[in-house]
Amino acid sequence: MAEKPAPKPASKPSDVIFVGNKPPMSYVLAIITAFSSGENTEVTLKARGKAITTAVDTAEITRNRFIKELRVTKIGIGTEEMPPREGETRSRMVSTIEIALSKA
Numbered sequence: 343m344a345e346k347p348a349p350k351p352a353s354k355p356s357d358v359i360f361v362g363n364k365p366p367m368s369y370v371l372a373i374i375t376a377f378s379s380g381e382n383t384e385v386t387l388k389a390r391g392k393a394i395t396t397a398v399d400t401a402e403i404t405r406n407r408f409i410k411e412l413r414v415t416k417i418g419i420g421t422e423e424m425p426p427r428e429g430e431t432r433s434r435m436v437s438t439i440e441i442a443l444s445k446a
């Protein structure tokens with residue numbers, strides 16, 4: 343019995359960039375690349391824990407220095423439960439943020 347391939351989305355209106363330990367300019371370049379491709383109308387930055395500050399810096403650098411017409415359309419915050427690290431017994435809570443950016 344052959345499996346049907348998953349349907350492909352017709353368009354890709356949003357792109358997600360996961361922010362981690364790299365410097366903010368690496369993510370700024372990713373945002374500029376996503377918008378310059380012409381396919382994306384919105385880019386979402388996702389970060390958790392210590393990377394939240396990098397995500398905010400990235401959004402502000404991009405808005406103020408590179409793409410002046412860029413607007414923050416939505417900011418979502420939350421908390422995720424992470425499994426315990428090696429040697430720990432309790433799980434821990436980690437803050438999360440999602441910043442949606444779109445061209446006006």
